[in-house]
Amino acid sequence: MNQAAQAGRRMLSTPLRLAAAFLLGGLATLVFSPFDLPLAGFVAFTGLAVLLDRLGRMAGAFWTAWFFGWGHFIAGLYWTASAFLVEADKFAWMIPGPLLGLPAFLALFPAVAVTAAWRLTAPGPLRLATLAASWTLLEFARGHVLTGFPWNLAGYAFGFHPAAMQPAAWIGVYGLSFLAVLAFAAPALLFLPRRRTWAALALILPAVLAAGAGMLRLDAPGPRAEPVQLRIVQANIPQREKWRPDLIRTNFEKLVEMSLQPAEEGTPDLVIWPETAATFLLSRAEQPRQTLGAIAASLDDGRGGLVITGAPRVEVRDGREMPHNSALAIDPAAGIVAVYDKTHLVPFGEYLPLRGLLQFLGLEKLARGRGDFIPGPKDQRFDPPGLPPASVLICYEAIFPALSNRGERPEWLLNLTNDGWFGELTGPDQHFTMARFRAVEQGLPLVRAAGTGISAVVDARGRIVASLPLNSAGVIDAQLPAPAAKTFYAKTGNALVFGTTLAVLLLVAAGALLSRRNEDLPSGRASTTH
Incomplete structure (x- = not known):
């Protein structure tokens, strides 16, 4: 050649x-x-x-x-x-x-x-x-x-x-x-x-x-379940409709109606809504917060419980409004009794890096609202009254192993997410699997509320106890699985x-x-x- x-x-x-x-x-x-x-x-x-x-x-x-x-x-x-x-x-x-x-x-x-x-x-x-x-x-x-x-x-x-x-x-x-x-x-x-x-x-x-x-x-043999009966609400509201001003009331009423559906046995102690299920500031929306308080009052056969929902939150600090992507716990008196502010925000989704330059070039963040979300403090503890303390993971925080193990050990992991952004492709399945790995790594049960799916209750060894598939509306009624012994990895x-x-x-x-x-x-x- x-x-x-x-x-x-x-x-x-x-x-x-x-x-x-x-x-x-x-x-x-x-x-x-x-x-x-x-x-x-x-x-x-x-x-x-x-x-x-x-x-x-x-x-x-x-x-x-x-x-x-x-x-x-x-x-x-x-x-x-x-x-x-x-x-x-x-x-x-x-x-x-x-x-x-x-x-x-x-x-x-x-x-x-x-x-x-x-x-x-x-x-x-x-x-x-x-x-x-x-x-x-x-x-x-x-x-x-x-x-x-x-x-x-x-x-x-x-x-x-x-x-x-x-x-x-x-x-x-x-x-x-x-x-x-x-x-x-x-x-x-x-x-x-x-x-x-x-x-x-x-x-x-x-x-x-x-x-x-x-x-x-x-x-x-695994540990026995906690005496907490919970309900996860998956309303399956498409992302295109979630933030439309003319549908905010309709979407909220759908979540309320599903929360009040009769359970097969008794009533749950806890109702959980997904990330930003409430698309408005609950602290400034008296009537919707009273509605959530009424739901909380009806729980546990009328003895009262809690509603946990994802929602935007504004903190006023030094005269400035600081917006957060948060998880809020509402009690029967319509009070916000526990707060978690997301710490690991999504670049271009929840904030715009190098905002001055990129905004000049015509770029915007994907999430609705003016300005950027502000990350919450690293050492937060989510400890609502009457519930075991939880480690909250909002959306893709669940893909970071270290975020499940911050400070004093919790008794369960709570993942509020809105995977409606991910479409109907492979993203939601991948995201769910990664969240299950956090349960295995920490030896903690995982409760996952996703707006359009996949919502689930997962035990401390990563096994699915109950779930709702992608793009379906429904509720999960289940007991909170118990935590296992602290793992070597934890x-x-x-x-x-x-x-x-x-x-x-x-x-x-x-x-x-x-x-x-x-x-x-x-x-x-x-x-x-x-």
């Missing part, structure tokens, strides 16, 4: 390799809800590792991994475009940003992780272990850089069965990410010139053992996983450095007396 033909072949091979990486990255998203197909992870990560093992330049490794990440995040986050179609006349022009731009940025994290593994190691088991460690560390970075976005971490591949989720109680979802990447990439050892079947099986074994241990944990957080993966990378890097220094020594330097 002449030089021109060889050059043409190389030019062709690079686009094909990058296209293959892009498709493999998209395939990898099938491990997540609602598909839950672990086999897709084996094909995708094995394919990525095989592509890397055939590369001779670091730039090639970086761009191969970047295209893998770009395809992965486009396929995993395409549903974000739905939020920009709620008011399409104002926001549809921005869709290329979340659809292509955000995945392009997020792809940098796996690109760096993969390039580090490629640079430090040769093809073989050590490269795959290094890849799993660097991937986990860069996922941790993705969860924190620029406010963080830890959506679809590799560890959520274990969400296909409650037993597989249980190791999160010991090592959290980041630890599961390490096991997932290690196992998914292991079959690449079968494609080396010297096949390493036993090594491949050894890398898969930790994930299998972890899931097996999870089965034993799942079979152990006690230690990410310290073990972060320390272990960082140690792996440092040791591998030190070994690579020593190896290269030895290679640089003159061959005759070791023996000078002959």
Whole structure:
């Protein structure tokens, strides 16, 4: 073959390799809800590792991994475009940003992780272990850089069965990410010139053992339910109609009517509405607040209970109005007896970063209302009278593991969310699975009220006790599950996983450095007396 033909072949091979990486990255998203197909992870990560093992330049490794990440995040986050179609006349022009731009940025994290593994190691088991460690560390970075976005971490591949989720109680979802990447990439050892079947099986074994241990944990007797009978109201009001001024009263009356529906046995002690179910300031709306007080008074067979609802709230501080996205508890006297203000706000949804510049360029935040929401204090405690103390997670706060473990340990997790922004695609299922992992990590039951679904009651081991599907109206009447013992992960957080993966990378890097220094020594330097 002449030089021109060889050059043409190389030019062709690079686009094909990058296209293959892009498709493999998209395939990898099938491990997540609602598909839950672990086999897709084996094909995708094995394919990525095989592509890397055939590369001779670091730039090639970086761009191969970047295209893998770009395809992965486009396929995993395409549903974000739905939020920009709620008011399409104002926001549809921005869709290329979340659809292509955000995945392009997020792809940098796996690109760096993969390039580090490629640079430090040769093809073989050590490269795959290094890849799993660097991937986990860069996922941790993705969860924190620029406010963080830890959506679809590799560890959520274990969400296909409650037993597989249980190791999160010991090592959290980041630890599961390490096991997932290690196992998914292991079959690449079968494609080396010297096949390493036993090594491949050894890398898969930790994930299998972890899931097996999870089965034993799942079979152990669980704690008895709390004596709290609750009702979750899912009114299924479309996002396009939720904030329309002419429908505010109609939407509120629908929620009230569903709250007062007769239960099969007695009446609940607690009624829970989703995020911003009340689309107005309850503190300044006397009549609606009295209505909620009347609902609270009717609970527990007339002995009285509480109504918890999501609603905007304004705090006046130093003469300034500070708007919050909040959870409020209303008692029979129509008083607001407990408040939680969301602490981790959604960029571009609830506030506009670099507002002065971006507003000048014509950008606006998606949520209704003037100005930006203000985050609440980090150390809030939601402790309504007559109820066990709760840790409140509003909307996507549920995807951040650390936000479920703030201050004194609560007895349950309360997730108020409005997934109507997510459309009818994969986003709501992914969001629900991530929230269930918080229950397993903390050993706490989760109560989830979602405006359009998926609402659910989940026990302390991540099992669904009761649920309502997406895009359906209804109520859930159930007992609040009891908390389990404080988990190892709840006690230690990410310290073990972060320390272990960082140690792996440092040791591998030190070994690579020593190896290269030895290679640089003159061959005759070791023996000078002959």
